[in-house]
Amino acid sequence: MVDTLNALTHCASNGLDFGRVFRSQFVLSERNDIEIPEWQTKQIGAWRFQHCPDLPVSELCAADGTNVGYVAGIAVDPQGQVVDRPQILQSSPDDVAFWDDVERYVIGLAGRYVVLALHGATPRLFTDPVADYGVVYDPESRLIASSLTLALQRPIHPNPIFPWAEIREAKKQYSLGHTRDFYVKRLLGNHYLGLHDFRARRFWPREDSDLETRPMEQTDAIVDAIHARLSQNIRALLTIGNCILPLSGGRDSRCLLGAAMEDIHKAQFIFSWRFHKQSGLDTETAARICARLGLEHREFKFQKASFEDRQRFFLANGYATFGPEVKTLAIHEQIPENLTILRGNIMGILRATNWARQREGELNIDHGVKRLRIYGAGVTERPFQLWHHAFLEWHETLPPQGKNKVHDLAWLDITLPHTQGARWHGFPQHFYMNPFCDRQLLALSMQLPLELRRNDEAYKALLDRTIPDLKDIPFV
Numbered sequence: 495m496v497d498t499l500n501a502l503t504h505c506a507s508n509g510l511d512f513g514r515v516f517r518s519q520f521v522l523s524e525r526n527d528i529e530i531p532e533w534q535t536k537q538i539g540a541w542r543f544q545h546c547p548d549l550p551v552s553e554l555c556a557a558d559g560t561n562v563g564y565v566a567g568i569a570v571d572p573q574g575q576v577v578d579r580p581q582i583l584q585s586s587p588d589d590v591a592f593w594d595d596v597e598r599y600v601i602g603l604a605g606r607y608v609v610l611a612l613h614g615a616t617p618r619l620f621t622d623p624v625a626d627y628g629v630v631y632d633p634e635s636r637l638i639a640s641s642l643t644l645a646l647q648r649p650i651h652p653n654p655i656f657p658w659a660e661i662r663e664a665k666k667q668y669s670l671g672h673t674r675d676f677y678v679k680r681l682l683g684n685h686y687l688g689l690h691d692f693r694a695r696r697f698w699p700r701e702d703s704d705l706e707t708r709p710m711e712q713t714d715a716i717v718d719a720i721h722a723r724l725s726q727n728i729r730a731l732l733t734i735g736n737c738i739l740p741l742s743g744g745r746d747s748r749c750l751l752g753a754a755m756e757d758i759h760k761a762q763f764i765f766s767w768r769f770h771k772q773s774g775l776d777t778e779t780a781a782r783i784c785a786r787l788g789l790e791h792r793e794f795k796f797q798k799a800s801f802e803d804r805q806r807f808f809l810a811n812g813y814a815t816f817g818p819e820v821k822t823l824a825i826h827e828q829i830p831e832n833l834t835i836l837r838g839n840i841m842g843i844l845r846a847t848n849w850a851r852q853r854e855g856e857l858n859i860d861h862g863v864k865r866l867r868i869y870g871a872g873v874t875e876r877p878f879q880l881w882h883h884a885f886l887e888w889h890e891t892l893p894p895q896g897k898n899k900v901h902d903l904a905w906l907d908i909t910l911p912h913t914q915g916a917r918w919h920g921f922p923q924h925f926y927m928n929p930f931c932d933r934q935l936l937a938l939s940m941q942l943p944l945e946l947r948r949n950d951e952a953y954k955a956l957l958d959r960t961i962p963d964l965k966d967i968p969f970v
Contacts, residue, residue: 567607642812743970746838752960
């Protein structure tokens with residue numbers, strides 16, 4: 495067995511700066527022989543948590559003051575405070591309600607984070623709602639990490655189900671927990687990893703989670719609640735002092751801007767990328783919006799990604815994704831480092847992203863598998879039935895009210911962790927996150943009728959509450 499991490503070996507053999515490539519990442523193990531230069535180490539019981547110093551980490555404490563774990567990443571609590579100090583649970587490890595308390599604490603957080611609860615006989619690792627902060631694990635070696643090569647002390651065992659050549663040629667995309675290594679699994683959204691047996695289990699939605707669709711006459715109150723919580727989240731994040739907001743011609747970023755308006759002056763700057771025709775239209779629309787609101791707008795133009803850019807990207811995210819983002823690598827280098835970039839991707843749930851021509855409560859399994867996006871756009875033969883069993887296994891973990899929202903939850907649990915959640919580690923110079931990555935916001939969104947979500951009325955209602963003066967500026 496190799497006596498060091500695959501990630502360290504790769505960096506050394508390719509002349510790459512490990513600290514730069516794996517910024518804001520971590521390794522969790524029971525091993526005492528893994529040394530990672532310049533990383534910090536924390537120990538609770540048998541578990542050794544090693545992380546980059548740039549990764550924000552706060553202690554998780556029981557009611558009796560015992561340090562039982564950590565919150566890693568950037569999170570906002572239910573009171574609208576950024577988690578940057580010890581977090582105190584309401585119970586102690588010996589209490590019957592301890593794990594229920596931990597779960598409720600995790601469910602109440604918004605952001606991009608993991609929660610490590612390492613005390614006792616059944617330690618657990620929890621993800622944010624869409625595993626936006628990616629986590630992979632190897633049940634054989636009992637290594638857990640933020641990306642693949644940090645979880646390996648051996649060469650990669652090729653995955654025959656998702657061959658790398660097909661991923662690289664965009665004929666397939668990893669899904670249902672698969673990674674480039676056949677034995678290393680990706681943790682899905684809303685699941686925790688039991689560290690005693692290395693099994694993933696669902697913890698949200700809970701049996702008492704309210705996902706019931708409301709009648710149309712109650713939707714104004716739901717949109718008000720969405721606006722209040724989203725504004726609370728993004729305004730809390732702006733207090734960090736290093737946030738920037740990308741603005742396009744679309745609805746997501748405009749809604750974020752509207753929710754942040756009272757504190758938008760606390761953002762470092764608002765910006766757009768220009769790397770193809772569509773992004774050019776986005777940039778022009780964003781500049782027009784900022785001019786209307788009296789805000790400064792910056793533009794970053796396309797540069798060709800180098801071989802080293804691509805090498806760092808794939809190594810940092812563990813060869814997890816291959817798509818248009820590879821072309822934008824060099825453009826990220828123009829933005830000052832160590833900034834938090836606020837994105838609105840998860841707001842797609844407001845447009846019922848996964849529900850095209852489907853009725854709520856019905857399981858169309860071919861549609862469900864199709865929306866996992868396993869096959870690339872150019873693949874004509876798509877044997878969806880190959881994935882029926884795995885999809886049904888996932889479906890059976892849902893509580894009854896979750897099965898009524900099956901296509902929403904498949905997007906949150908499976909698709910997003912394998913796309914943006916897998917991708918974000920590949921941009922180590924910045925910390926990407928979504929203020930809408932919040933189970934309260936996601937539950938509220940699922941309470942809206944499909945007909946309201948499908949025609950973008952939910953977006954319109956949010957914008958009417960925040961920046962109605964932009965109605966004459968069309969979306970692109």
